[in-house]
Amino acid sequence: MPKLVDHEERRAHIIDALLRVAASDGLHAVTMRSVATGAGVSVRLVQYYFDTKEQLLLAALGRLAVRMGERVRDRVRAAGSSTAPRGIVEAVLLEAVPTDDESRTFHLVYTEYAVLSVTDPALAGQAFLAAPNEMEGFLVAQLTAAQRAGDTDPQLDARQEAVVLLAVSAGLGLSVLLGQRTADDAAAVLRYHLGRLFPGGVKSASTTVR
Incomplete structure (x- = not known):
């Protein structure tokens, strides 16, 4: 048979x-x-x-989107349902740091797709490239929740802080790809910044980069 x-x-x-x-x-x-x-x-x-090659490239872009979403959800679940907003924010932002072969591949190829989309109309309209906007909205919600809980300054502009956090995590991820610093060093910088944003010393989602 x-x-x-x-x-x-x-x-x-x-x-x-x-x-x-x-x-x-x-x-x-x-x-x-x-x-x-x-x-x-x-x-x-x-x-x-x-x-066509274009079909193949678009299919790969979709697969990257699915895997990225799964990894972020896994980190949030690992943080636990009782985790404070700071822990959730940390868990999500750490996914921008390449810590293993899969995440290194994801960040490297995603960066290449993003650059290529500037000149390739077929890629420019793909929903996956709008992921940073969705992440920004998620971080705004978490920061707003933290303000309501008294974990961070209620006078902070949650939207502006979310933009800064995304820029910091993206820059740190790129620095790891370029060999400028290790994943653990990048995580330490990210946690340092979060410590200033959440001065109450709220418990982090994790203690080591996975």
Whole structure:
């Protein structure tokens, strides 16, 4: 009896190969052939699932979005339902720090997609690139909750502080990618800033970078 093919699994396998190529050689090096080689399949099979390179790039972008969302939710769940806003904010922002192979690949490739979207109309309109806006809204809600709980200065502008936090975490993530500092050093800087924002010493979501 012929073996049944799991098409979704095969598509995911091909997409993961694209992400590996992009992470090691850059998004500009991605071709149908390089992805096929990375996946250990034929170019014809890659073309069976993706008619064009653009389709493949967009599919990979969608997969990045799903995995990023999962990792952020995992961190928030790990923080616990009773965690104060500061702990939740810390857990979410630490996801911007590349701490393992998957997160390094995510941040490296996402940065390349973001730069490419400046000149590529097909990528510019993708919802995934609006993720920072969604994260900003989430942080505003957490900071507002912290103000109501008396954990931070009620006079602070929650929106402006959220923008600063995102800029700090993004910059720290980039500095780790560039080898300027380690993930632990970046986490220490982030916690230092949060300590100033939450002077009450609210318990953090975690003590080490995972």
